[in-house]
Each structure stands twice: as C-alpha cells, then as structure tokens.
Amino acid sequence: MKLSRFTRVLALFVMVALGVFMASGCVPAATTEDGAATASAAGGGISMIIMLVLMIGVFYFLMIRPENKRKKQAQQMRDNLAVGDTVTTIGGIMGKVVNVRENAIVIETSDDRVRLQLMKWAVSSVGKQTEEPKE
Numbered sequence: 587m588k589l590s591r592f593t594r595v596l597a598l599f600v601m602v603a604l605g606v607f608m609a610s611g612c613v614p615a616a617t618t619e620d621g622a623a624t625a626s627a628a629g630g631g632i633s634m635i636i637m638l639v640l641m642i643g644v645f646y647f648l649m650i651r652p653e654n655k656r657k658k659q660a661q662q663m664r665d666n667l668a669v670g671d672t673v674t675t676i677g678g679i680m681g682k683v684v685n686v687r688e689n690a691i692v693i694e695t696s697d698d699r700v701r702l703q704l705m706k707w708a709v710s711s712v713g714k715q716t717e718e719p720k721e
Contacts, residue, residue: 597648601641664706667691676710 671683681693
C-alpha cells in the first residue's frame with residue numbers, strides 16, 4: 587500500500603495532536619455524586635499505554651518502514667550497476683556506465699566521449715528516462 591506524502595504527514599500530525607491531548611490531561615476525571623474527583627488508576631493508565639503503543643505502531647508502518655524499504659531498493663539498484671547501463675544522477679546528468687568500481691562509477695555522457703567519474707550514491711535511477719519524474 588503506497589501512501590502519499592500528504593497522507594503520511596496528516597497521520598503524523600494526528601498522532602502528535604492525540605499525544606499532546608492525552609499528555610495535557612484534557613481527559614475529564616470521573617466524579618462522584620458530591621462532585622469530588624475520583625482516580626481510576628487502572629483504567630486510565632492502561633488506556634494511555636495502549637494509545638501510546640498504537641501511536642508508535644502507526645508511526646512505524648506509515649513513516650519508518652516505507653522509508654527503509656525505499657533506501658534498501660536504492661542501495662540494491664546502486665550495487666547492481668553494470669557496464670552498459672544508462673543512468674541518471676541526482677543532478678540530472680544522463681550517461682552510459684563505462685566502468686564500475688567499489689564506490690564510484692565512470693559514465694560517458696555524449697557522443698564526444700565525455701567521461702565523468704561519480705560516486706555510486708549520486709545515481710538516482712537506472713534505465714532510459716522518457717519523461718520527467720513525478721513527485
């Protein structure tokens with residue numbers, strides 16, 4: 587399930603607002619017939635712990651896990667670079683890989699055989715780019 591950036595930010599905002607609401611004590615206390623407040627230690631504490639665990643779980647599944655997955659895919663793509671691949675760098679330079687080293691690659695950017703040495707982390711995509719990337 588792919589969520590948009592807006593949805594993830596909205597979920598984070600809701601979680602933070604809920605946490606602030608719970609921590610500030612805005613939950614009304616139970617009162618007796620004469621108006622005195624009674625403490626429900628067991629019920630209030632458990633519900634707060636459950637809410638905190640749920641907030642952490644939602645935060646993990648909406649924010650942390652998808653980001654780690656994208657990082658892993660990008661690292662795998664960079665590790666699998668081979669001579670002859672067409673790459674696009676994070677700066678928008680397109681070229682064909684002519685040499686692969688441990689942490690760097692050499693690309694040829696034009697028919698004039700202009701060569702650039704780049705670090706592997708600077709590669710954003712592999713393959714021909716037919717249109718501008720969408721964000």
